[in-house]
Structure formats: structure tokens, C-alpha cells
Amino acid sequence: MYAVIFRATLKKLDQEYTQKAQRMRELALNEYGCIEFIANTEGDQELAISYWPDKESIRAWKNNPEHLSAQQKGKTLWYQDYQVEIVEVLHKYQG
Structure with a gap:
């Protein structure tokens, strides 16, 4: 299993961003095999972690194509900067 960690400094969020973020989450979960998608915003920082079965x-x-379009809008409108890390999950513990 792999995790994609997306961190961003927000520039400007609007109604289109909210709708697009929801659509991207649904698309990842329903059409691309995403196992889980968690996102949180605090102040001007956004953190999203998604879990995937494979690279x-x-x-x-x-x-x-729809995600590529959202990425472009993110670069120009919504995010001041961002970074993406892809990591392999070696262990998973639950309580």
C-alpha cells in the first residue's frame, strides 16, 4: 500500500475550489482505486493524505484529464506553493 501526502500553502479558496476538491475526492475513491482520502485545512495550510493499493x-x-485541469488551477489560483510525497506504507497499526 502507498500513501500520497499533499501539503500546500493556500493562496485563495473559493466556491469552485470547494466543488472541485469534492469532485476530485469522489473520482479518486470511485474510479481510481483510492482506499481512503483524508484532508484538513488549518489557517493557510492544507494537508491531504490518500491511500492507494499500488503506484x-x-x-x-x-x-x-479532469485531475490535470484541477492541478493547473491549483498552481495558478488556489495554492501559493505545494509539495507531494509518495511513500510506501510498511506497517499499519490499529487500536
Whole structure:
């Protein structure tokens, strides 16, 4: 299993952002094999972590045309800066 960690400094959020973020989450979960998607915003910082079964699913999701369009808007309108990390989950513990 893999996790994609997305961290961003927000520039400007609007109604379109809210709708697009919801759509991207639904698309990832329903069409690209995303196992879980968690996002939180505090002040001007956003953190989203999504879990995936394999790197191929992540790559397919990254290259989805609708997601590519959202990425471009993020770069120009919504985010001051961002970073993405893809990590392999080695252990998972639950209580």
C-alpha cells in the first residue's frame, strides 16, 4: 500500500475550489482505486493524505484529464506553493 501526502500553502479558496476538491475526492475513491482520502485545512495550510493499493493507480489518477485541469488551477489560483510525497506504507497499526 502507498500513501500520497499533499501539503500546500493556500493562496485563495473559493466556491469552485470547494466543488472541485469534492469532485476530485469522489473520482479518486470511485474510479481510481483510492482506499481512503483524508484532508484538513488549518489557517493557510492544507494537508491531504490518500491511500492507494499500488503506484500504477496513483499514476493513473495523476494523469486523469479532469485531475490535470484541477492541478493547473491549483498552481495558478488556489495554492501559493505545494509539495507531494509518495511513500510506501510498511506497517499499519490499529487500536
